[in-house]
Amino acid sequence: MERNQMRRQVALTRQSLFDQGFLDEQFIQLEELQDDANPNFVEEVVTLYYRDSSRIIVNIDQALERNPLDFNKLDNYMHQFKGSSTSIGAKKVKAECTQFREYCRAGNGEGCMRTLQQLKKEYAVLKRRLETYFQ
């Protein structure tokens, strides 16, 4: 009984991540790569994502302190960040990445900074939600 309740709770937590727009189908593709031989694949991938991408965020932060801003460099960093965010199905984070890149192309430094703040929020919220889910 209790085990079924737990499974149901986990299922609901997972479904809410999709319903609330945090994750998209790409996450499901990752789940489909998980099997008995690799039972922790999704959690491993997500852990690596947060580890690797946090470094990119540091690079972006540093690049935003430069004067004048190198929008090309910023765009390249964000492209990389967007790529890995896409790979794990981080829908809201991905949307902020796209917005950031648009501001880069427009040479809008303030827009970039504002978007980065929003991106960091989404990134942190998703991390908390996924941590809860994996627990």
Added chain:
Amino acid sequence: MAQAIGSASQRASGFGSGGLPRNGGSAKGSGSSNRPRMTWKNNLNALVVDNERFSQHVEKGILRNFGVETEAVETGEAAVELIASGATFNLIFIDISLPAMDGPRTAMQIRAMGVQSKIIGLSSSLTEEDEEEFLRAGVDKCIEKPLTTAWLVPVLRELDGQI
């Protein structure tokens, strides 16, 4: 991140049993969840040369899931050494930015060793210049990361058909 492997594998097998809504896509075969989605006439194997651990993990996962035995290394030098020691691969993925010897130079060295396998250049941000440099170095094709199953399946089919 929680590290409870025991409970994680319980959850994993729970999700595999398909009680949850999924977006279309091909489910794994019923019965053994270890069975890859496709079977090949030949034993296909691949080498991934990528020092970005996140993408390396995803690339390995996708390839393995399709029944392709996959090895991964993080430097061009390690790839060259592996091949020099006699290892052969049907498919080689090389990331453009590697420490020390970069992707194109790695591809050049591998080709110079007489390797005729299909080599795919990978980049998280593929520019025209990158692509030209990689193609000149001897890769067959360049793609932008992330590697997707949609891209991979026809390539594997083609390879399997050619062997």
